Amino acid sequence: MTTHTVPTVAPRTASAARSQTEPRAIPAQKEIVTTATGRYALAVTRFATGFIFLWAFLDKTFGLGFSTPLDRAWINGGTPAQGFLNSPGVTGPLAPWFQGMATPLADWLFMAGMLGIGLAVMLGVGLRISAVAGAVMMLLMYLAEWPFAANAGSTNPLVDYHIVYALALIVVAVLAAGDTWGLGGWWKSLPIVQRFRWLV
Secondary structure, eight states, rough: OOOOOOOOOOOOHHHHHHHHHSSSOOOOOOHHOOOHHHHHHHHHHHHHOOOOOOOHHHHHHHOOOOSGGGGGGGGGOOHHHHHHSSSTOOOSSHHHHHHOOOOOHHHHHHHHHHHHHHHHHHOSSSSHHHHHHHHHHHHHHHHTTTTTTTTSSSSSSSSSSHHHHHHHHHHHHHTTTGGSSSSHHHHSSSHHHHHHHHOO
């Protein structure tokens, strides 16, 4: 009589079972950028990029006189987004579409975006959302100025400051730059961020 042996399957270990049920930990910046010098350089880049957006908000709100005079400040009835969308700076085939967006709601969305992106990036929290929102805003402004035509405001039709700012936001977010000299580590430890990774 022939006996058959049934192969045994090793039981799953507790760690293997956990790895299938628990989400992967959000990586810390030290796991992505392995040198302190690189992390410090990214932190400085983060501060500089965030301040670009925060400064634009402050200048347009209070009319600090750099790009916005006091009489055209938002607090004095100025229209930061409408003023740009209805200006001669908006050119090209998409100009009618952009001019159709010139409403008071556009002013509020634009200013809220500048403030939110600026604060989030400087604090090092919500960098993924900030990168997406900021990159979309920069792309829209890039297309509104239509750099592809002769005598356009930009001296480079493909890569101007809008594109560089968008790329800086993406790099800061992808490399978790909020962990160094920012609140990124604390932010990533919050239960809501652990659950909804897009908030990182």
